[in-house]
Amino acid sequence: ATMPPLLAAVAVAGRRGTLVKDVTVIEALADIDTVALDKTGTLTTGRPQVTSITALGSADRDAALVIAAAAEAGSEHALGQAVRRHAVAVGLDMRSAQEFTAVPGEGVRARVDGSEVLVGRPQLLAKPDPDIDAMVAQLQDDGHTAVLVIIDGEAAALVGLSDKPRPGAADAVRALGQEIGTEPEILTGDAARPAAVLADQVGVHRVHADLLPADKVAVIRRHQSSGRRVLAVGDGLNDSPLLVAADVGLVVGDAAGGGAGALTVQAADGVLTRDPLGALAPLVTLARRARRIAR
Ligand code: ADP
Numbered sequence: 001a002t003m004p005p006l007l008a009a010v011a012v013a014g015r016r017g018t019l020v021k022d023v024t025v026i027e028a029l030a031d032i033d034t035v036a037l038d039k040t041g042t043l044t045t046g047r048p049q050v051t052s053i054t055a056l057g058s059a060d061r062d063a064a065l066v067i068a069a070a071a072e073a074g075s076e077h078a079l080g081q082a083v084r085r086h087a088v089a090v091g092l093d094m095r096s097a098q099e100f101t102a103v104p105g106e107g108v109r110a111r112v113d114g115s116e117v118l119v120g121r122p123q124l125l126a127k128p129d130p131d132i133d134a135m136v137a138q139l140q141d142d143g144h145t146a147v148l149v150i151i152d153g154e155a156a157a158l159v160g161l162s163d164k165p166r167p168g169a170a171d172a173v174r175a176l177g178q179e180i181g182t183e184p185e186i187l188t189g190d191a192a193r194p195a196a197v198l199a200d201q202v203g204v205h206r207v208h209a210d211l212l213p214a215d216k217v218a219v220i221r222r223h224q225s226s227g228r229r230v231l232a233v234g235d236g237l238n239d240s241p242l243l244v245a246a247d248v249g250l251v252v253g254d255a256a257g258g259g260a261g262a263l264t265v266q267a268a269d270g271v272l273t274r275d276p277l278g279a280l281a282p283l284v285t286l287a288r289r290a291r292r293i294a295r
């Protein structure tokens, strides 16, 4: 007996490295006309590098880095891991933190040596500071992600990070346009400038930046309420709401290994274990063909 076409498509997708949960995902994929991609860890490699650390106020640079790395100890976020790697690479001793909480799309909060520490997006600083704003803008204009280290309410350091596009990202974007007829858009919690720099590198023209996880969901809902069918691709725990809201939500497999990653996989309709961006256009084409045959 021959396999029904939708089921066969599940098998073919699986052989190509995309594990979809069942045939309903293939049906939904066949209807996709909009593709939304998360930036960090999806369009980028997810291994950002610390490019600069600037001490602020009276803070010491290395002391601030040690405290930031301690606060990030429990973070599975690519930026948190980059801060930790950097502290180790420059030979600083690791300190421990208490009361760790991740604030999705914003950063982390923890207690280190009795101090309340925040590491994350510059908007976390409660009191406005034009000098810091100018330094943040400068970093972002150069395409870097800006992260502030805030100790007991005071800005202690500004960290610049930069990540590269995934290999083949530009080709994957082009294929979505040519084969599927839709140019992907970027959804990111990062600022507009670094997002625009990356968009330029991979050939994307639509960017939604400065989004909290709930804002990403709102963008998806807006598309859906104008009749569009959205495929969303993300990584990491804070993308779960996005993946659930989308008509099809796929998670990149290199983020799907560990504990938090497993939760994201549960929220997703499938896992992209190989060439996650390059797999997208062929996957939608496969689904469209399968459904045409099935009908
Ligand atoms: P993206 O949408 O690009 O994947 P996120 O929504 O995960 O980005 O994060 C948005 C912003 O929040 C980051 O650009 C960064 O400024 C900040 N942020 C989030 N998590 C962390 C963290 N663990 N450490 C430092 N900054 C973080």
Ligand code: MG
Pocket: 038, 039, 040, 041, 042, 234, 235, 236, 239
């Ligand atoms: Mg992300």
